[in-house]
Amino acid sequence: MEFQKLVEILNELEKTSSGNAMREILAEFLVKVPVDDIAVVCYLILGQISSEYEAVVLGIADKSVLKSVAIAAGVELGKAQKIMQETGDVGLTAERVLQKKTQTLIPVGKLTLHELFDKLHKIAALTGTGSQEAKSNMLISLLQKASPSGAKYVARMALGTLRLGAGDMTLLDALSMAYTNDKKNKALLEHAYNICPDMGIIAETLAKKGLKGIEKIDIHVGRPIKMMLCQRVDELEEIEDKIPGKKAVEAKYDGERVQAHKDLKGKITLFSRRLENITLQFPDLVQELDTQVSAKEFIMEGEIIAIDKEGQHLPFQTLMQRRRKYDVKQYVKDIPIQVKLFDLLFWNGKSFLLLPYEQRMERLAKIVRKSKHVTLADKIVTEDVEELNEFFQQMLTEKYEGIIVKSLTGEYQAGTRGWNWIKWKKDYVQDLADTFDLVIVGAYHGQGRRSGTYGALLCAAYNEKEDVFETVCKLGTGLTDEVLAELPKKLSKYKVNQRPVRLKVKKEMEPEVWFEPKIVVEVLGAELTKSPFHTCGSGLALRFPRFLQFRENKKAEQATTSKEIEKMYGMK
Ligand code: AMP
Numbered sequence: 190m191e192f193q194k195l196v197e198i199l200n201e202l203e204k205t206s207s208g209n210a211m212r213e214i215l216a217e218f219l220v221k222v223p224v225d226d227i228a229v230v231c232y233l234i235l236g237q238i239s240s241e242y243e244a245v246v247l248g249i250a251d252k253s254v255l256k257s258v259a260i261a262a263g264v265e266l267g268k269a270q271k272i273m274q275e276t277g278d279v280g281l282t283a284e285r286v287l288q289k290k291t292q293t294l295i296p297v298g299k300l301t302l303h304e305l306f307d308k309l310h311k312i313a314a315l316t317g318t319g320s321q322e323a324k325s326n327m328l329i330s331l332l333q334k335a336s337p338s339g340a341k342y343v344a345r346m347a348l349g350t351l352r353l354g355a356g357d358m359t360l361l362d363a364l365s366m367a368y369t370n371d372k373k374n375k376a377l378l379e380h381a382y383n384i385c386p387d388m389g390i391i392a393e394t395l396a397k398k399g400l401k402g403i404e405k406i407d408i409h410v411g412r413p414i415k416m417m418l419c420q421r422v423d424e425l426e427e428i429e430d431k432i433p434g435k436k437a438v439e440a441k442y443d444g445e446r447v448q449a450h451k452d453l454k455g456k457i458t459l460f461s462r463r464l465e466n467i468t469l470q471f472p473d474l475v476q477e478l479d480t481q482v483s484a485k486e487f488i489m490e491g492e493i494i495a496i497d498k499e500g501q502h503l504p505f506q507t508l509m510q511r512r513r514k515y516d517v518k519q520y521v522k523d524i525p526i527q528v529k530l531f532d533l534l535f536w537n538g539k540s541f542l543l544l545p546y547e548q549r550m551e552r553l554a555k556i557v558r559k560s561k562h563v564t565l566a567d568k569i570v571t572e573d574v575e576e577l578n579e580f581f582q583q584m585l586t587e588k589y590e591g592i593i594v595k596s597l598t599g600e601y602q603a604g605t606r607g608w609n610w611i612k613w614k615k616d617y618v619q620d621l622a623d624t625f626d627l628v629i630v631g632a633y634h635g636q637g638r639r640s641g642t643y644g645a646l647l648c649a650a651y652n653e654k655e656d657v658f659e660t661v662c663k664l665g666t667g668l669t670d671e672v673l674a675e676l677p678k679k680l681s682k683y684k685v686n687q688r689p690v691r692l693k694v695k696k697e698m699e700p701e702v703w704f705e706p707k708i709v710v711e712v713l714g715a716e717l718t719k720s721p722f723h724t725c726g727s728g729l730a731l732r733f734p735r736f737l738q739f740r741e742n743k744k745a746e747q748a749t750t751s752k753e754i755e756k757m758y759g760m761k
Contacts, residue, residue: 190226192300195233196339202353208657208690211355215363224396228389229306231360236351238309240387242413242464245313247347249324254279254347257325261332261340262286277686280351283344287337300334309346350682352705354690356746358656360388368395381406383415383604384542386464408540410452410486413460415604417532418747419593419612423757428594429574431608437546437595438577439568440584441612442529443505444494445742447471449478449528451487462742470511473521473562474528481563483556488535491528491566500527500561502588512741530557531566534601545598546609570597581613591615606653606750623757625650625731625749626740628658629680629708630692631700635673642673643680647700648712648734649692650725652751657691658706659751660698661725662714667736679739683707693724709740709748717758726755 198218205211215234222230232238239245249257258279259269264286273282308331312324328347332340345351355363358375361382365375381403382391394402408414422428428436446462457475459468468475474493482489495508503524511520533541533553541549557565569580581592591614599609614624627648635644645665649658668676683705688694691706713735720730731754 190223190230190302192302192305192339193336195230195302196336196342199234199342199353200338202355206688206690208359208655211690212359212363212366215355215360216366219363219367219392222396224393226302227396228393229302231364231388231392233302233306233346233351234353234355234360235357235388236346236349236353237388238306238313238346240389242386242460242466244465245310246349247309247312247324248315248320249312249328249347250321251348253321253325254328254344255282257328257347258283258286258332258340258344260325261329262289264289278345278350279348280341280345283332284337284341287332287340300331300339305331305335305343312347352683352685354705356656356691357382357388358746359691361391364392364395369400374400377403379604384408386413386415386604408488408535408542410450410488410535411456411458413448413450413464414488414534414542415464416446416448416462416490417602417604417610418606419610420606420608421612421614421753425574425578425613428577428611428613431611432594432596432599435570435572435597436577437550437568437570437597438580439531439566439593439595440529440587441590441593441614442492442494442502442566443590444492444502444508444529446490447474447493447528448488448490448534449474451478451482451484453486455479462747463744470513470517471526472517474526477528477560477562481558481560483558485537486535487533487537487556489530489553490532490534491530493526493528495524496527496561498525502527504588509741525562527562527564529564529566532601542601542603545600546595547597549601585615623714624737625661625712625714625734625754626709626743626747627661627664627712627731628706628745628748629704629710630658630660630689630694630706631698631704632676632680632702633663634701639673641677643676643702646676646710647694647698648710648731649706649748650751650754651746651748652693653746654752656746657693658689658745658748659693659724659726660695661723661729661751661754662712662731662734663698664710664712664734664736666734667713672736680704680708695722695724697722706745709743709745711737711740713737717754726751726758729754729758 201214255269259266269286272285276282308327312327315323331343335343361378362375365378366372385406448460450458457478459471461467495503511524533549571577584592594611596609629646630649631647632643633645635642645663647660648662648664649660652659685703685705688703689705714731715733717729718732720728723730
C-alpha cells in the first residue's frame with residue numbers, strides 16, 4: 190500500500206474533533222487496507238512503530254529533525270527555523286517547505302508503507318558513532334520521497350509527536366466495526382488485547398482469522414499481560430457485599446509493581462505496570478528470581494520495595510532512585526530491594542489466569558524459596574471484618590499503604606478493574622481527605638512568582654465507558670518551586686494546538702495551553718461538589734485540590750475514573 194493512502198486518512202482524522210466520527214472514518218478505511226499492511230497501519234495510527242511495550246524509538250535528536258527537513262527541501266536552516274517559530278510544529282514546517290520544493294523541482298516519489306516502516310526500524314536500530322548522521326540521511330530520503338503532507342507526518346514520527354487522539358480503545362472499536370460489522374465485538378478484542386497488548390497482532394489476527402483467531406490468542410512468555418487492577422469501596426463493610434465469606438487480605442505495599450517472565454531458555458524479563466521493560470534496572474532481582482524460583486517457565490507478579498541493611502522497607506521515594514539507565518551497579522549496592530510476590534499467571538506451559546486465586550497461590554508458595562530479596566506478600570485469610578480491620582491497622586503501623594482484599598475463588602482479570610481485588614487505603618479513613626490520580630490536560634500561564642511556568646493545571650478523571658477524559662479541578666496548590674520549575678519541560682512534549690479529541694471540557698474552563706492526556710498526578714482533595722464548570726460524571730468538581738506527586742508509573746487510562754468519583758460523591 191502507498192503511504193499516501195494513510196496520509197489522506199491521517200489528514201482527515203486531524204480535522205475531526207468527535208470521537209465517534211473518528212471511529213467511523215477509521216473503520217471505513219481499515220476495511221480497505223490489505224491484510225499484510227494492517228499491523229503497520231495500526232501501529233502508525235497510534236504514533237508507534239512497534240507494540241507499545243517493545244517501545245522502539247527512532248532516537249533522532251530533536252535538532253536533527255528540523256535540520257533534515259531543511260536539507261530535504263533544499264532551504265537554509267534559518268528559513269526552516271523561522272517557519273518552525275511561526276507554526277510551533279515540525280510537521281507543518283516540513284509540509285510548508287517541501288510544498289515549495291515539489292512545485293518547482295522534483296516530482297513526488299512513491300513511498301510505500303512497508304518501505305517507510307522498514308526504514309524507520311533501520312533508523313531506530315542505528316547506534317554508536319556516526320549513527321546520528323546516518324539516521325538523518327535516512328530521514329532526509331524519507332522526507333523527500335513522501336508528499337509534502339506525508340512529510341508532515343514523517344517529521345512528527347521522527348520527533349515522536351505524531352498524536353491523532355485516537356487511543357487504543359478507539360482503534361479497537363474501529364477494528365471491530367471494520368471486520369465484524371458490530372461494535373459490540375470490541376469486548377472480545379479488548380479481552381484479547383489485555384492478554385496480548387500488541388495492536389499489530391490483534392489487527393492482523395482479526396483481519397486474517399476473524400474472531401475465531403482472536404479467541405485463540407493466548408499468553409506468550411516474554412510478552413507482557415495487562416495487569417489486573419483493584420476496585421475501591423467507601424466503607425469497609427462494603428467489602429463483605431462484594432467478596433462474601435472467607436477472603437484473603439494482603440498488605441498493600443507502596444512500591445513498584447513488576448511482572449516477571451521466565452522463558453524456556455531461562456531468560457528473565459521484567460515489566461512495569463505501564464508494561465515498560467525494566468529488566469536492566471533490576472539485575473539483582475533477575476538473579477534472585479533465577480535462583481529462588483523453581484520453574485522452567487513462569488509469569489509472576491509482585492511489588493518491588495526498597496529495603497535497608499536490616500531488611501526493613503524504605504519509602505517509595507527511595508525506590509524511585511533505582512529508576513535509571515546509568516550507574517545501575519552502584520545503585521544495586523546502595524539501594525537493595527525486595528520483591529513481595531503476590532500472583533502467578535503462568536507456570537511450566539500452563540496458563541493460570543482462569544484458576545482461582547487459592548490455587549494460584551498454592552503453586553506460588555510451592556515454587557518460591559524465600560530469601561531476603563524474594564518473598565511472598567504478607568497476608569491473612571479471614572471472614573471476620575474485625576480481624577480484617579486489625580490486620581489493616583497493623584499494616585499501617587508497619588508503614589504500608591493499607592490492604593488489598595482478594596477473592597479466594599477469583600480469577601486473574603487481566604487489564605480489568607474487577608471486584609476480585611479491593612483496595613482499602615489509609616487515606617480512606619482520614620476525614621474527607623481522599624487522594625485522586627488525575628491527568629493533566631491543560632494549563633494556565635503563571636503570573637508574578639510563577640511567570641515563566643504554569644500557574645495552575647487543568648486536571649481530569651478518566652471515563653472508562655466512553656474512553657474520554659473529564660475535567661474535575663484546577664490545580665494550583667501544593668506545587669513546590671522544584672515542581673514548578675520542571676513543569677514546562679515535562680509537559681512540552683504533550684503540548685497540542687487544540688483540544689485533544691478525547692477530552693470533554695466546558696467553555697469556561699478552557700485552558701491557555703492544551704495537553705494530550707499523558708501525565709498523571711496524585712492530588713489530595715477536600716470535598717466533591719456539583720459544578721456547572723466541570724464535565725466529570727454528572728458535573729462534579731474537586732474542591733481545594735493539593736498536588737502530592739507525579740505518578741510516573743500510571744498511564745492516563747489508569748487514573749481515577751469518573752465513575753469512582755461519582756460513587757464517592759454519592760456516599761458523602
Ligand atoms: P492503586 O495504584 O492505588 O490502584 O493500587 C494498586 C497497586 O497496588 C497495584 O498496581 C500494585 O502496584 C500495588 N500493590 C501493592 N501490594 C499489592 C498486593 N498485595 N496485591 C496487588 N497489588 C499490590
